[in-house]
Amino acid sequence: MGDGMRFIKKVNAARNKITAEGQHQVDIKTVADFERELKAEHVFPGGYTKVFAVADGGTLAWKTAKEEQKLIKEAIADPGTDEQWEVNAVFINWEDEDLYDDHTGKKIPSEYGSGD
Numbered sequence: 082m083g084d085g086m087r088f089i090k091k092v093n094a095a096r097n098k099i100t101a102e103g104q105h106q107v108d109i110k111t112v113a114d115f116e117r118e119l120k121a122e123h124v125f126p127g128g129y130t131k132v133f134a135v136a137d138g139g140t141l142a143w144k145t146a147k148e149e150q151k152l153i154k155e156a157i158a159d160p161g162t163d164e165q166w167e168v169n170a171v172f173i174n175w176e177d178e179d180l181y182d183d184h185t186g187k188k189i190p191s192e193y194g195s196g197d
Contacts, residue, residue, distance in 0.1 A: 106172040118171045129173045136164035139183035
């Protein structure tokens with residue numbers, strides 16, 4: 082199994098763990114859902130940073146989603162046409178120290194990770 086598939090499985094496992102623990106995750110089914118989540122970078126209460134999950138198993142930082150919202154809205158409006166931009170959920174990265182933005186390659190900081 083290649084590194085890309087291992088990463089996708091890890092992201093999907095993290096999403097499943099978040100869902101199973103009842104933590105903050107909101108499914109994105111419409112452009113309006115996405116726009117609502119894009120209004121603020123942080124959830125309230127708590128001030129935790131939002132991370133977006135996309136249909137191909139990748140993740141996008143809030144800043145990337147804000148900058149690339151035109152592509153994301155087009156992908157959500159026409160599902161299956163561009164899965165790298167088709168946002169399907171927003172969640173909080175609680176402890177994953179190896180989560181990266183798939184567009185920029187920048188690390189997405191965890192909320193409670195070791196910070197090393």
